[in-house]
Amino acid sequence: MAEINREDVVHLARLAHIDMGDAELDRMAGELAVIVDAVKAVSAVAGDDVPATSHPIPLSNVFREDVVGHTLTAEQALSGAPDSEDGRFKVPAILDEE
Amino acid sequence: MSDQILSFDEAMEKYDPVLGFEVHVELNTRTKMFSSAPNVFGDEPNTNVNEVDLGLPGVLPVVNKTAVESSIKIGLALGCKIADKSHFARKNYFYPDTPKNFQTSQYDEPIAYDGSIDIELEDGTVFTVAIERAHMEEDAGKLTHMGGATGRIQGAEFSLVDYNRAGVPLVEIVTKPIEGAGRRAPELAKAYVAAIREIVKNLGVSDARMERGNVRCDANVSLRPHGQERFGIRSETKNVNSLRAVEHAVRYEIQRHAAVLDSGEPVVQETRHWHEDTRSTTAGRPKSDADDYRYFPEPDLVPVVASREWVEELRAQLPEPPAERRKRLKEAWGYSDLEFRDVVNAGVLDEIEETIAAGTTAAVARKWWMGEIARRAKLAEVDPADLGVSPQTIVDLNRLIESGKINDKLAREVLDGVLAGEGTPAEVVDKRGLAVVSDDGALLEAIDAALAAQPDVADKIRGGKVQAIGAIVGGVMKATKGQADAGRVRELILERLGV
Numbered sequence: 329m330a331e332i333n334r335e336d337v338v339h340l341a342r343l344a345h346i347d348m349g350d351a352e353l354d355r356m357a358g359e360l361a362v363i364v365d366a367v368k369a370v371s372a373v374a375g376d377d378v379p380a381t382s383h384p385i386p387l388s389n390v391f392r393e394d395v396v397g398h399t400l401t402a403e404q405a406l407s408g409a410p411d412s413e414d415g416r417f418k419v420p421a422i423l424d425e426e
Numbered sequence: 427m428s429d430q431i432l433s434f435d436e437a438m439e440k441y442d443p444v445l446g447f448e449v450h451v452e453l454n455t456r457t458k459m460f461s462s463a464p465n466v467f468g469d470e471p472n473t474n475v476n477e478v479d480l481g482l483p484g485v486l487p488v489v490n491k492t493a494v495e496s497s498i499k500i501g502l503a504l505g506c507k508i509a510d511k512s513h514f515a516r517k518n519y520f521y522p523d524t525p526k527n528f529q530t531s532q533y534d535e536p537i538a539y540d541g542s543i544d545i546e547l548e549d550g551t552v553f554t555v556a557i558e559r560a561h562m563e564e565d566a567g568k569l570t571h572m573g574g575a576t577g578r579i580q581g582a583e584f585s586l587v588d589y590n591r592a593g594v595p596l597v598e599i600v601t602k603p604i605e606g607a608g609r610r611a612p613e614l615a616k617a618y619v620a621a622i623r624e625i626v627k628n629l630g631v632s633d634a635r636m637e638r639g640n641v642r643c644d645a646n647v648s649l650r651p652h653g654q655e656r657f658g659i660r661s662e663t664k665n666v667n668s669l670r671a672v673e674h675a676v677r678y679e680i681q682r683h684a685a686v687l688d689s690g691e692p693v694v695q696e697t698r699h700w701h702e703d704t705r706s707t708t709a710g711r712p713k714s715d716a717d718d719y720r721y722f723p724e725p726d727l728v729p730v731v732a733s734r735e736w737v738e739e740l741r742a743q744l745p746e747p748p749a750e751r752r753k754r755l756k757e758a759w760g761y762s763d764l765e766f767r768d769v770v771n772a773g774v775l776d777e778i779e780e781t782i783a784a785g786t787t788a789a790v791a792r793k794w795w796m797g798e799i800a801r802r803a804k805l806a807e808v809d810p811a812d813l814g815v816s817p818q819t820i821v822d823l824n825r826l827i828e829s830g831k832i833n834d835k836l837a838r839e840v841l842d843g844v845l846a847g848e849g850t851p852a853e854v855v856d857k858r859g860l861a862v863v864s865d866d867g868a869l870l871e872a873i874d875a876a877l878a879a880q881p882d883v884a885d886k887i888r889g890g891k892v893q894a895i896g897a898i899v900g901g902v903m904k905a906t907k908g909q910a911d912a913g914r915v916r917e918l919i920l921e922r923l924g925v
Contacts, residue, residue: 380723392489400472400477417588
């Protein structure tokens, strides 16, 4: 069984900005562990000799012509943001490289 | 805060520098790499975005064909092999400059790899720089740090994000380690970035304006004692955004590394930030070769397959490489090394070529572009090419001079008129009445007046002191507002005085 505990789910929920109740957190911890285990089953058949597959259908060169299409207005773009200022997304200062 | 540095000479005596560059080139496609939002610099924040650029749920990116073709052209111009099949990958990281929490890039199968370019330094020395790869990716949004005293991230209270730049097509060009540059390393760094900028500009795939961030350089520097094979530990100075800064940053890092090594301490593998004001770098974040970006193949995009036919079709579209073109033009025009270098540095190669094509000699074209036009450009603080002087204007001006209709001084005035929108040179001459006065009658009238005004000078000339004639010629030129042919005036004065 994969190690997904309740604290992991709390952390993920916070990162994803999803508000979850106690009952949901308990249930999700169990469900995520099962899902991770299910995905793990792939490694039983896919060894190092199997190349990573990005796409299940053998397609290539799906292109778009370089023609301008639709855009959002700044107002629309910002409509889902928790905070904004001067037409821009407002985010907490994050200490990292410039 | 400030690091110890050795003098450059001392650093060079003790150590051998190894360089490496990652240059990001923004492509000038109309739209973004994976969305049809416009790729335009300087618009109002968050107006050139759509759902794809904002990474909203359920969106599907689609690759811009022109961006792929531009990338292949860059690969070809760098002498690279073009991958038969390449694919995109997600480079995962968490920072607000990408709303998706990953950058779509290429990882183990870049579009172009294994190239090389010859870099010519100012004195003609040539270094060959091996290119590891050139891969396609997308640019990130622009963060502005607010609050705090310095406007820098340290002490900032919050940041404002504009995603107009997010998704703009980028090609990242990565060199193999560059050894053997020795004390020419800073100069080579500058010349390398200049060459990349010139190549992508010549290909027409990027506006290549460094001040706008179209070409950005990360410079890797490490030192090792002379004779040592193994590379030293490197630093990576990020986003050095002018040619001069690239040269200075490499030079500074060499001096700083040398001081660290001399102290017996190991160099820290880290990113560095370049500061133009102090011409020094400061530590950024530690960086390991195993930075965990958890790359994986992008499931929303299918591979790019570059058929031989497609690549050859693009190769056939490549313009003449800049270095070859310079060599050809220098020979054709017959300029000296110095004259040609000045022309290149003034950035008027295209203009001179067009002017010659429009119908002047190489000497005349150079006289105008390096003379009067360069002078005006300097005054106006713009590039000569941006003054709006067309090659045809120069051809017309030159014809008017050669036919004796105007002289050099008047030609400058005619150019004023052309630039003021008064028409072609011939029209300006007519409208402003600028033609050289060649009607002897009008000239003689002015000469008689000048002689009458300065009878003593007239006597001197009659007495054989011909060199005194300048005063009379000057008087006539003044009376005709410079529109007389001074040579003819002189002849007529001597005739008049019977000398």
